[in-house]
Amino acid sequence: MSGLNGLNDEQQAAVLHTEGPLLILAGAGSGKTRTITHRIAYLIDEKGVNPWNILAITFTNKAAQEMRDRVNKLVGYGADQIWVMTFHATCIRILRRNIHLLGFDEHFTVYDADDQKTVMKDVCKKLNIDTKRYKEKTLLNEISNAKDNLVGVQEYENSVMGDSTKAPYARCYREYQETLQRSNALDFDDIICMTVRLFKEYPEVLEKYQERFKYIHVDEYQDTNYAQFELVRLLAGKYRNLCVVGDDDQSIYKFRGANIRNILDFEMHYDDATVIKLEENYRSTGYILKCANAVIRNNIGRKDKTLRTEKADGEKVKFIQCENAYEEAETICSDVRRGVRDGGSYNDYAVLYRTNAQARIIEERFVTAGIPYNVVGGVNFYARAEIKDILAYLKTIDNGTDDVALRRIINIPKRGIGATSLGKVAEFAEIRDITLYEAMTRADEIPGLGKTAYKIKAFTDMIGSFRGYLDIKNVPEMIKHITEQIGYEEYLRDNDEESADDRIANIDELITKAVVYDEQKNAENEIADLTGFLEEVALVSDIDGANFEDGRVLLMTLHSAKGLEFPNVYIAGMEDGLFPGYMSVSSDSDDDLEEERRLAYVGITRAEEHLTLLCAKQRMLRGEMQYNAISRFVKEIPSEYLDGYIPKSRNSYIDRTDDRRLSGGYGDSYGSGYGDSYGAGYDRGSVSRSYDTGRKAGEAVGKATLKAKPYSLGLSGLKKGADTAASEPDYKVGDRVRHIKFGAGTVTAMVKETRDYKVTVDFDASGTKVMYAAFAKLVRC
DNA sequence: GCCGCCAGTATTTTT
DNA sequence: TACTGGCGGC
Numbered sequence: 001m002s003g004l005n006g007l008n009d010e011q012q013a014a015v016l017h018t019e020g021p022l023l024i025l026a027g028a029g030s031g032k033t034r035t036i037t038h039r040i041a042y043l044i045d046e047k048g049v050n051p052w053n054i055l056a057i058t059f060t061n062k063a064a065q066e067m068r069d070r071v072n073k074l075v076g077y078g079a080d081q082i083w084v085m086t087f088h089a090t091c092i093r094i095l096r097r098n099i100h101l102l103g104f105d106e107h108f109t110v111y112d113a114d115d116q117k118t119v120m121k122d123v124c125k126k127l128n129i130d131t132k133r134y135k136e137k138t139l140l141n142e143i144s145n146a147k148d149n150l151v152g153v154q155e156y157e158n159s160v161m162g163d164s165t166k167a168p169y170a171r172c173y174r175e176y177q178e179t180l181q182r183s184n185a186l187d188f189d190d191i192i193c194m195t196v197r198l199f200k201e202y203p204e205v206l207e208k209y210q211e212r213f214k215y216i217h218v219d220e221y222q223d224t225n226y227a228q229f230e231l232v233r234l235l236a237g238k239y240r241n242l243c244v245v246g247d248d249d250q251s252i253y254k255f256r257g258a259n260i261r262n263i264l265d266f267e268m269h270y271d272d273a274t275v276i277k278l279e280e281n282y283r284s285t286g287y288i289l290k291c292a293n294a295v296i297r298n299n300i301g302r303k304d305k306t307l308r309t310e311k312a313d314g315e316k317v318k319f320i321q322c323e324n325a326y327e328e329a330e331t332i333c334s335d336v337r338r339g340v341r342d343g344g345s346y347n348d349y350a351v352l353y354r355t356n357a358q359a360r361i362i363e364e365r366f367v368t369a370g371i372p373y374n375v376v377g378g379v380n381f382y383a384r385a386e387i388k389d390i391l392a393y394l395k396t397i398d399n400g401t402d403d404v405a406l407r408r409i410i411n412i413p414k415r416g417i418g419a420t421s422l423g424k425v426a427e428f429a430e431i432r433d434i435t436l437y438e439a440m441t442r443a444d445e446i447p448g449l450g451k452t453a454y455k456i457k458a459f460t461d462m463i464g465s466f467r468g469y470l471d472i473k474n475v476p477e478m479i480k481h482i483t484e485q486i487g488y489e490e491y492l493r494d495n496d497e498e499s500a501d502d503r504i505a506n507i508d509e510l511i512t513k514a515v516v517y518d519e520q521k522n523a524e525n526e527i528a529d530l531t532g533f534l535e536e537v538a539l540v541s542d543i544d545g546a547n548f549e550d551g552r553v554l555l556m557t558l559h560s561a562k563g564l565e566f567p568n569v570y571i572a573g574m575e576d577g578l579f580p581g582y583m584s585v586s587s588d589s590d591d592d593l594e595e596e597r598r599l600a601y602v603g604i605t606r607a608e609e610h611l612t613l614l615c616a617k618q619r620m621l622r623g624e625m626q627y628n629a630i631s632r633f634v635k636e637i638p639s640e641y642l643d644g645y646i647p648k649s650r651n652s653y654i655d656r657t658d659d660r661r662l663s664g665g666y667g668d669s670y671g672s673g674y675g676d677s678y679g680a681g682y683d684r685g686s687v688s689r690s691y692d693t694g695r696k697a698g699e700a701v702g703k704a705t706l707k708a709k710p711y712s713l714g715l716s717g718l719k720k721g722a723d724t725a726a727s728e729p730d731y732k733v734g735d736r737v738r739h740i741k742f743g744a745g746t747v748t749a750m751v752k753e754t755r756d757y758k759v760t761v762d763f764d765a766s767g768t769k770v771m772y773a774a775f776a777k778l779v780r781c
Numbered sequence: 782g783c784c785g786c787c788a789g790t791a792t793t794t795t796t
Numbered sequence: 797t798a799c800t801g802g803c804g805g806c
Contacts, residue, residue: 060795088796113794188796223795256794355792357798377794411782418782539796559793581792599793622791623797 007031007038014243014276015039018047018215021236021270023263024245027307028292028605029283029565032245033067036217039243040082041074043215051078055213055235058086059220061540063563067219080524083213087228088188088539091195095186096535098198098205104184107399107531110538111180111187114383115404116140119183123175129168139172146173147189148225148257150196153177182435184401192227199234210238221246221266225257233269242270248303249296252559252599254591264303281307281605283565285314288607291637296601298636299594307605317604318612319574319634319644325358328616329365332570335612336371336553339568346372349553350566352603354579357621358572359555366553376556382537386492386503387510391537393482394475397466398530400437407436413491415459421452437463462486475533476514483507513537558603569607571600574615575628576751600633629751729757729773730780737778742766744781 004012011031014024015038026032040056043049056071058064068084075082083090096106111119120136123129129139146156153174160166180186186194199206216236218224221244224232236242244266251260267273281289289307296302322328336349351362359375366373381387389412395405411417428446429439443449443456466482473481483489488507492500517536521528558571558579573579579600584592604611613634619626634642731737735747745763750773757773 058795063795086796110796112796191796220795252793253795255792256796357792414783416782420782557793559795562795578792583792596793620797 004038004042007035008278008280010276010278010280011035011038014278015042017243017274017276018043018049018241020240021266021273022243023221023266023273023275024243024278025263025275025303025305026245026247026278027281027305028247028250028602029281030278030307031280031282032219032247032278033063033070035278036219036243036245037067037070037074040071040215040217044075044078049215051075051081053212053214054082054217055090055215056082056084056217057090057219057232058084059223060563061086061089063219064089086539087231088191091191091231092535092539094195094209095191095198098202099194101202101205102194102198103181104186104194105399105401107184109183109185109395109399109402109405109534110191111185111404112383112538114388115185116187118404118407119176119179120172123172123179127168127171127175129172134168134172139169139176142169143173143176144187144189145257147187147193148227150193150227150230152197179403182401183403184399185404189227192225192231196227196231196234199231206234207238209235214239215241216243218242218244219246220250222248222251222260222263223253223258224262225259226262229259229262240270249299249305249598250562250602252562252595252602254595264301277303277305279305279307281309283608284309284605285311285609287313287316287641288604288609288611290641291317291611292601292604294638294641295597295604295633295636299597300590301594315610316641316643317637318610319642320612320614321630321644322614322616323618324616325361325573325619326365328572328614329362331614332362332572332612333365333369333371335570336568337369340371344568346551346553348567349570350561350564350568350606351553351555351570351572352558352561352606353555353572354558354581354599355573356557358578362555362572366555371553372551373553373555374550376554377560381506381509382540384503384506386488386506389488390479390482390507390510391534393466393486394478394530394534396437396463397470397478398534400463401435403436406440410459413486413488416455417452417459421449421456424448425456470530474514474518474528475530476511476518478530479507479511479514558599561606562602565606565608567608568610568612569603570612570614571603572614573619574613574631574634575619575626576631577626577628578619578621579631580633597633600631729759729778731778736781737761738781739763739778742769745769747778 004015007015008031011034014022014035018039024032024035026035036056040054043054044051056064056067058067064084064086068079068082071082071084072079083093085093092110095104095108099106099108117136117140120140121131124131124134124136124139146152151159153170156173157170160170180190199209213235216232218232223246232242232244244263246263248260248263251258251263254260262269267275284292286309289309290313293306320328320331322331332351336346339349340346353359353362356377363373363375382391389409392405392408395402396409399405407422410422424446425439425443426436428442429436432439437460439446440456441460443453443460446453449456462485466478466485469478469481489500489504492503514533517533518528521532526532554566571579576585580593580596584596587593613631615628615630615634617627619628729750731747733747733750736744737747738744739761742761742763743765745761747759748762748768749760751758751760759773759778760768761778762768
C-alpha cells in the first residue's frame with residue numbers, strides 16, 4: 001500500500017509532486033526517508049511508473065539499506081528493480097560496463113586512503129619531491145579537491161601555470177593519475193568523476209542511463225560535491241524528474257568537498273523547481289528542539305526554517321561542567337546506570353563526541369562499570385593490516401595490474417624479497433612499460449637478482465595456481481586456501497604473539513563476510529565472483545556493520561551519529577577548542593565555525609527525550625593539559641531551556657575558588673544521584689581534590705589505574721602553564737581595572753587561550769569589551 | 782634484509 | 797599522550 005495515510009500535508013505534497021525538479025528541505029527528524037519511500041511507492045503504484053526507471057541515491061550503505069528495506073515493505077511488486085544505492089555503488093555499476101571506453105579494464109580495483117598514500121609516496125620519490133615541504137596528505141588533498149571539482153590533470157596544469165609553488169602539485173597529479181591508470185585502479189574520487197567524464201565524452205552512454213532513470217532521488221543533498229552535483233544534473237538532464245532531499249543545517253562534510261551551495265542554490269540551478277519544507281519534527285521533545293533552534297539560529301546564510309513539534313516540552317536539556325574528563329566519563333556512566341536501573345535499556349543511550357580520542361576515557365569507565373558498549377568507527381575493519389594483506393592477495397589474483405596490492409604482499413609473509421630486489425624488478429618493468437607482476441614472471445631475465453629470482457618465480461607461480469582455483473572455489477574457500485598456503489597464521493604468531501589471536505579472528509570475520517556475500521549473490525541469482533566481492537568490500541565502512549540493537553550503549557563521533565536517533569544522548573566535551581574545534585575557532589573565516597555549529601545541531605537533534613551536554617574544566621589533549629572555556633554553543637542556548645548551572649562567563653582556570661557554586665548548582669538539580677559514586681570531597685572540587693577523585697577512580701578500576709598517571713602529569717603541566725605564561729595578568733574576575741582609553745571597569749570574564757588571556761571587561765563609561773590581556777594593558781585599581 | 786628506536790605529528794572522514 | 801614512519805645498526 002502506498003497510500004498517503006500517516007503523512008502530514010507537506011509530506012503529502014512532496015509525494016504527489018512527481019514531475020519536474022523538487023527540493024525537499026527536510027529538517028532533522030522530519031520524516032524524510034518516510035517521504036521519499038512513499039514517493040517511490042506512489043510513483044509505482046499510482047502513476048504506473050516502471051520500478052526499473054527509478055533511481056534513489058544515498059551517501060551511505062546504511063542509508064541505502066534502510067531505504068531499500070522500507071521501499072520493499074511499501075512496494076508490492078518490482079521493488080528489486082529499483083536502484084537504491086550509494087553514489088559510489090551507482091557509479092561503479094555504470095563503470096563496470098563502460099570503463100573500457102576510458103581505457104581501463106573492467107576488473108579495476110578501488111584504492112582507499114591507505115593505498116593512495118602508498119602511491120603518492122612512490123610518486124614523490126620518483127619525482128624527487130621533498131615530502132617535508134610537500135606532504136603526501138596535502139598533495140592528495142589538492143588532487144582530491146581538483147577531482148571533486150572535475151578539474152582534470154591537463155586543466156589543473158593550465159590553472160597553476162606560472163605559479164611555481166603549485167608546480168609540484170601538478171607534476172604529482174599527473175604522475176599519480178598515470179600510476180593509477182597503469183595499476184588499473186581508481187580512487188574514491190575517480191569513481192564519481194570518471195563517470196561524469198564517461199557521460200560527457202560518450203553522450204550515447206549518458207542517454208542510455210537518462211532513459212533508464214526517469215525518476216531520480218538524491219538523499220542528503222547538502223553533502224554533494226560539485227562532481228556529484230554534475231553527475232546528477234547529467235542523469236536528470238533529459239526528463240528533469242529530480243527530487244533532492246536535504247537539510248543545509250546538517251551539512252557537516254565540507255572538509256570532504258561537500259558544497260553547501262548545491263542545496264542553497266538548487267532553485268537557481270533549476271528555475272522551475274518546487275520547494276517543500278518539512279519542518280515538523282517527530283523525534284524530539286520541545287526543549288531539545290528549542291535548544292537546537294537556538295544554536296543553529298546563529299548561523300547566517302542558511303535557508304530559513306524552524307523545527308517545530310507537537311510533542312510536550314519534556315525535560316530540559318542538562319548541562320554539566322566537570323572537573324576533568326574522568327569525571328565527565330563517570331558522570332555519564334552513573335547516569336546511564338541509573339537510567340537502566342530504572343527500567344531503561346542500554347541501547348537507548350548514545351554518547352557523542354567531537355574526536356575519536358575522547359572515546360578512550362569513556363570506554364575505560366564503561367568497562368570498569370560493566371556497562372556494555374560499542375564504539376562505532378575508529379579504525380575501519382577493512383583498514384586493518386591483516387585484512388588488507390588478504391585483500392591484497394585477492395586483488396592480485398583478480399587484477400594482476402594492481403601494483404599497490406602486489407607490493408604489499410610481495411614479502412608478506414617474509415620470503416626474502418626486499419626493497420633492493422623489488423627496485424630492480426620495478427626498474428625492469430618501467431623500461432619495458434609492463435606491469436610489476438609481468439616483470440616478476442620474467443624474473444630470470446632481470447639482471448642482478450641472483451637467487452632472489454627463484455623466490456620471485458615461486459611467488460608468481462603461487463599466484464598463478466591461486467588463479468587456477470578461481471572457477472572452482474568460491475570467495476570464502478579462496479580466502480581459506482590462501483591463508484593456509486602462505487602460512488599466514490604462523491606469520492602472525494611469529495610477528496606478534498599477543499595480537500595474533502585477534503588478527504586471526506579478524507580473518508575469520510572476513511571469511512564470514514565472504515560467506516554472506518556468496519549466499520546473498522546466489523540467492524539473487526547473480527554471480528558471486530571475486531571482483532564483486534572486492535568491490536563490495538571497497539565500498540563498505542564500519543558504521544554499516546555497527547549493531548544497533550544488541551543492548552549496548554553506542555559511543556561515536558558526532559559525524560557518525562548523523563541520521564541516527566536515541567532516547568538518551570550525551571554530548572561530551574562541549575568546550576571551546578574541542579567543540580568547536582581549535583582550528584575553527586582560530587580560523588579567520590566564519591565558515592568553519594558555522595560547520596561546527598551545524599555539527600552541534602546534528603548532535604542535539606539526535607536526542608528524542610533526554611539530552612545531556614557535558615564539558616570538563618581541564619582536559620588532557622595530545623599529552624597537554626588544556627583549560628577550555630565552556631563551548632560557545634552551550635552559551636547560545638537560553639538558560640531557561642537548560643537544567644544545570646552555567647557559570648556566568650567565568651574561566652575555570654583563573655577562577656577556581658568558588659567551585660562550590662558549580663557543584664552546588666548541579667547538585668541541586670540532580671539530587672544525590674552522582675554523589676555515591678564519588679564519595680566525599682567531590683563537592684569541594686579544588687585542584688587537589690579532583691586529583692584525588694581521579695586517582696580514586698583509577699585505583700578502584702584496575703586497568704584505569706594506568707590512566708591516573710597521565711593525569712598527575714597533567715597537574716605538573718598545570719603548574720608549568722601558570723608559571724611560564726608570559727603575560728599572566730595580576731587581576732582576576734571581579735577585580736576593578738583601568739584601561740588607557742576606556743577608563744575604569746570590572747573584569748567579568750577571563751578565558752585562557754593558547755598565547756594569551758581573553759579578558760572581558762564591563763567598563764563604567766563604554767560598556768562591555770573583550771580584549772587580549774597583553775594588548776589591553778589593563779591595570780588593577 | 783630485518784628489526785628496533787627516536788622524532789614528528791596530531792579534527793571530523795558517509796565512499 | 798600515542799601512533800606512525802623513517803633511518804640506522806646488525
